Amino acid sequence: MSTLTKEAPEEIVSRGRGRPRDEEARSRILQAAIEILETTCFINATTDAIAERAGASKATIYRWWPNKEAVFIEALREAVAQEMPFPDTGDLREDIRLQLQNFVKLLTGRRGRTFKAFMAAAQSDPEVAEAFRKLWIAPRRAQTKAALERHQREGRMSKDVDLEVFIDLLYGPFYLRLMAGHRTLTPALADAVTEMALRAAKD
Amino acid sequence: MSTLTKEAPEEIVSRGRGRPRDEEARSRILQAAIEILETTCFINATTDAIAERAGASKATIYRWWPNKEAVFIEALREAVAQEMPFPDTGDLREDIRLQLQNFVKLLTGRRGRTFKAFMAAAQSDPEVAEAFRKLWIAPRRAQTKAALERHQREGRMSKDVDLEVFIDLLYGPFYLRLMAGHRTLTPALADAVTEMALRAAKD
DNA sequence: AAATTACGATACCGGAAAGTTTCGAAAACC
DNA sequence: GGTTTTCGAAACTTTCCGGTATCGTAATTT
Numbered sequence: 001m002s003t004l005t006k007e008a009p010e011e012i013v014s015r016g017r018g019r020p021r022d023e024e025a026r027s028r029i030l031q032a033a034i035e036i037l038e039t040t041c042f043i044n045a046t047t048d049a050i051a052e053r054a055g056a057s058k059a060t061i062y063r064w065w066p067n068k069e070a071v072f073i074e075a076l077r078e079a080v081a082q083e084m085p086f087p088d089t090g091d092l093r094e095d096i097r098l099q100l101q102n103f104v105k106l107l108t109g110r111r112g113r114t115f116k117a118f119m120a121a122a123q124s125d126p127e128v129a130e131a132f133r134k135l136w137i138a139p140r141r142a143q144t145k146a147a148l149e150r151h152q153r154e155g156r157m158s159k160d161v162d163l164e165v166f167i168d169l170l171y172g173p174f175y176l177r178l179m180a181g182h183r184t185l186t187p188a189l190a191d192a193v194t195e196m197a198l199r200a201a202k203d
Numbered sequence: 204m205s206t207l208t209k210e211a212p213e214e215i216v217s218r219g220r221g222r223p224r225d226e227e228a229r230s231r232i233l234q235a236a237i238e239i240l241e242t243t244c245f246i247n248a249t250t251d252a253i254a255e256r257a258g259a260s261k262a263t264i265y266r267w268w269p270n271k272e273a274v275f276i277e278a279l280r281e282a283v284a285q286e287m288p289f290p291d292t293g294d295l296r297e298d299i300r301l302q303l304q305n306f307v308k309l310l311t312g313r314r315g316r317t318f319k320a321f322m323a324a325a326q327s328d329p330e331v332a333e334a335f336r337k338l339w340i341a342p343r344r345a346q347t348k349a350a351l352e353r354h355q356r357e358g359r360m361s362k363d364v365d366l367e368v369f370i371d372l373l374y375g376p377f378y379l380r381l382m383a384g385h386r387t388l389t390p391a392l393a394d395a396v397t398e399m400a401l402r403a404a405k406d
Numbered sequence: 407a408a409a410t411t412a413c414g415a416t417a418c419c420g421g422a423a424a425g426t427t428t429c430g431a432a433a434a435c436c
Numbered sequence: 437g438g439t440t441t442t443c444g445a446a447a448c449t450t451t452c453c454g455g456t457a458t459c460g461t462a463a464t465t466t
Contacts, residue, residue: 017409018463019411022413022463043327047454124323169399174375176379177371180325180378203402223433258444260443416457419456421452425450426450434439435438
């Protein structure tokens with residue numbers, strides 16, 4: 001096991017005596033980590049680079065995080081927290097269409113590089129992999145599933161559809177193009193997938 | 204630019220004078236590269252590891268390839284060459300089903316780890332990315348597209364379907380599960396995707 | 407004021423891995 | 437036999453990077 005943040009060694013809640021932790025430095029470090037993932041790839045995301053971009057010291061980073069990966073994971077947590085929820089217009093087509101449009105917008109923006117970097121890093125670091133699933137994949141899927149279940153209950157979608165598969169069918173094409181890069185991600189793709197998915201969900 | 208194989212510096216075709224290249228060592232090296240990708244991840248795929256596993260010398264590797272990546276790319280080329288074609292039974296459902304079943308079998312086997320490794324490595328090395336697209340993605344897509352076009356021409360599939368999107372819809376779910384690992388790849392998934400894809404392709 | 411803790415800067419350590427070089431031996435040609 | 441080119445083994449160089457240690461300073465509590 002491993003913790004992703006360090007505790008103050010002695011004090012527990014610790015309204016300690018000395019100089020307090022610089023919360024601003026903390027957010028600068030996390031912000032720097034995200035920005036590095038957005039502009040370059042994981043391989044160049046060194047601790048020196050984070051420290052320099054954050055105007056912080058490497059010692060400060062290792063004072064609060066046990067290793068490099070923990071910084072990126074916490075940065076991902078904060079970055080993901082501010083994402084939009086699955087739409088809920090009562091219209092199945094519109095819900096899916098809006099969601100996929102937003103998804104394309106997300107992936108083609110700088111944030112898309114972050115996800116690429118994480119998926120790549122997850123390949124060689126199980127802890128990153130679990131964090132990526134837990135922080136990004138799982139919440140998104142749960143939200144999507146809840147919305148689709150409601151559509152199923154209210155008769156706008158066949159109850160025979162296996163939602164776990166359907167969700168993979170929805171998002172799979174975008175992740176594939178993101179990772180393989182054989183074609184570009186466009187709003188038109190979102191529309192096309194929407195129509196196909198709707199036919200797949202009918203009957 | 205960069206060449207992926209070195210030429211003998213002077214002679215061109217060179218039924219040269221000295222000891223000839225050990226073709227067996229060449230295939231041992233490529234085989235070792237593939238096996239390493241199948242059993243561990245790219246990060247551990249060092250040239251020392253290749254040399255040791257191949258019973259070859261690092262000098263021999265760098266005698267014939269300009270760098271590590273070139274070895275893996277050539278290894279991928281040889282590994283991919285022996286893959287099965289898209290089925291052609293004249294039955295759309297059966298063609299897709301067989302193809303996806305084979306795909307699942309491929310990805311869950313040792314070869315799957317190779318593709319994961321390549322997709323991850325492609326993220327930080329443009330040359331690997333291009334090779335992966337050119338050697339694996341593109342041929343597979345072209346073959347699939349040709350088969351589906353025939354189904355379209357012969358009326359078993361709607362001509363309105365954008366095949367580029369449809370192909371992403373077919374394979375996307377599997378790549379997604381492969382890379383994200385949120386759920387397992389099973390033959391049942393192949394069947395479920397087949398049925399959904401068929402509904403998406405109708406009308 | 408004294409004690410305590412965090413800060414930024416920077417030097418340092420240790421390991422890992424890409425790629426090179428050297429060496430003696432082996433395999434071809436002339 | 438002499439020349440050439442390759443081979444495997446291994447030492448070597450160089451670079452990079454994760455992580456630690458030191459130091460003088462700043463911020464806070466008692």
